[in-house]
Amino acid sequence: MIKILGKMRQFGAVWALLEEIRNENPHFITAELFVVLIRRFASSRMVKKAIEVFDEMPKYGCPQDEAVFGALLDALCKNGDVKEAALVFEEMKVRFKPTLKIFTSLLYGWCKEGKILEAKHVLIQMKEAGFEPDIVVYNNLLSGYVLGNKMGDAFYLLKEMRRKGIDPNACSYTIVIQGLCKADRMVEAMRVFDEMEKNGCQGDVLAYTTLISGFCKWGKLERAYELLDRMKTEGLVPNSLTYLHIMVAHEKKEELEKCLELIEEMRKIGCVPDAGIYNVVIRLACKLEEVKEAARVWDEMERSGFSPGVDSFxxxxxGFIAQGCLVEACEHFKEMVGRGLFCVPQYGVLKDLLNSLLRAEKLEMAKDVWSCIVSKGCELNVSAWTIWIHALFSKGQVKEACSYCMEMMDADLMPQPDTFAKLMKGLRKLYNRQIAAEITEKVRKMAADREITFKMYKRRGERDLKEKVKEKTDGRKRRARRRRWGSSRSRSGI
Incomplete structure (x- = not known):
């Protein structure tokens, strides 16, 4: 139960449950429970709370030891809080004897951040404490060098490992290969791979996938296929990520048939295509205006048991919008909303859909889409309302835009100055001063409640209501100036 509540981040309920256990069944409280809590707080980046859990252990009759202390440092380092972990270590290393695991966790944390100097300092402390670096420590250092793009140091470390009698394993070589592939040094990457196999260390799926990814990015698809065949010959089964890199390369070349052939090949060897694979094919089919093929792949994905994610939708x-299939676009959008996948990052697709519907004079369909969002209880901010109001206004639906603006303000959301200015301009053309005055009064009141100035709205909106009168005055002034200039020119000509 504590694991479940911790995963749901219901930390208040966790503490209440611990109190109940302490009062009724104190023998159920173990160090393992506190380790679970520490890891949950650390994964939520709640460093102080994680340390507080460790400090509270004696209160619940559970002694603190090196294992739990190591778990605390490990959790902090793995979740990006290595600085705090290092401070805790310095404060408590007198109470708890440092272990190899503790030093390894700290070194991993610094290497993950790319802080090689700090990692080397931990390495020195480790040796002073009487611990010799093992393969895990060296692999962490290799990761740090690769992250910092210090490939020369990485190669030197490989030599040092051999000199000290520690043979690099598949993970060691793969880390170096990843760094070389990232830097587009594919010739050197293949040389390291061949050296790995020459030294009796067989390449694994990750090593092959890394090389295939590098050749695909380099535009050498034939080399990628050679490696794919080679790994099959050695009895390794490519995974979906292996095929994904090749598919993305085919997508860049707009080779839809090749992608479909790869899906069939995946099925033959028992590699199930995942959502990422299907997304590539759907995206390419839509790009090539093959919407029917995209819909077929979509249905196939759902039959395979994969639920389409936000990216798929x-x-x-x-794709449907680009092909003018607005009914299908609306259906998929409403399905996305119904599954709870619509949020702020998807406002771009909302804008495209609404504008496309209004351009096609499908006002009722656009209203239906908006009603779906509201009825499903989606959280709408000012940006979402602005998209809808501006879309209506741009298609001449000024009264509709004003109506939704009033609805937005009823939801205690204040329109932006440019929205206010647009509506005032539209209402001026319609000679509808009543609605303009009502909106202005509401905006003025909301500005006062929020203690912000109304000047921006006044400059950009109210002036539009008086523009007609100003035009007449300005017109008279311009004519007068022209007469004066004309008379002066005629006198100078004379």
Missing amino acids: IVMIH
Whole structure:
């Protein structure tokens, strides 16, 4: 139960449950429970709370020891809080004897951050404490060098490992290969791979996948296929990530048939295509205006038991919009909303859909889409309302735009100055001063409640109501100036 509540971040309920256990069944409280809590707080980046859990252990009759202390430092380091972990270590290393695991955790944390100097300092402390670096420590250092793009140091470390009698394993070589592939040094990457196999260390799926990814990015698809065949010959089964890199390369070349052939090949060897694979095919099919093929792959994905994610829906909706299939686009958008996948980052697809519907004079369909969002209880901010109001205004639906603006303000959301200015301009053309005055009064009141100035709104909006009168005055002044200039020119000509 504590694991479940911790995963749901219901930390208040966790503490209440611990109190109940302490009062009724204190023998159930173990160090393992506190380790679970420490890891949950650390993964939520709540460093002080994680340390507080460790400090509270004696209160619940559970002694603190090196194992729990090591778990605390490990959790902090793995979740990006190595600085705090280092401070805790310095404060408590007198109470708890440092272990190899503790030093390894700290070194991993610094290497993950790319802080090689700090990692080397931990290495010195480790040796002073009487611990010799093992393969895990060296692999962490290799990761740090690769992250900092210090490939020369990485190669030197490989030599030092051999000199000290520690043979690099598949993970060691793969880390170096990843760094070389990232830097587009594919010739050197293949040389390291060949050296790995020459030294009796067989390449694994990760090593092959890394090389295939590098050749695909380099535009050498034939080399990628050679490696794919080679790993099959050695009895290794490519995974979906291996095929994904090749598919993305085919996507760049707009080779849809090749992607479909790869999906069939995956099925033959028992490698199940995942959502990422299907997304590539759907995206490419939509790009090539093969919407029917995209819909077929979509249905196949759902039959395979994969639930389409946000990316899949956005790709599909954009594909339908591009082909003018607005009914299908609306259906997929409403399905996305119904599954609870619509949020702020998807406002772009909302804008495209609404504008496309209004351009096609499908006002009722656009209203239906908006009603779906509101009825499903989606959290709408000012940006979402602005998209809808501006879309209506741009298609001449000024009264509709004003109506939704009033609805937005009823939801205690204040329109932006440019929205206010647009509506005032539209209402001036319609000679509808009553609605303009009502909106202005509401905006003025909301500005006062929020203690912000109304000047920006007044400059950009109210002036539009008086523009007609100003035009007449300005017109008279311009004519007068022209007469004066004309008379002066005629006198100078004379």
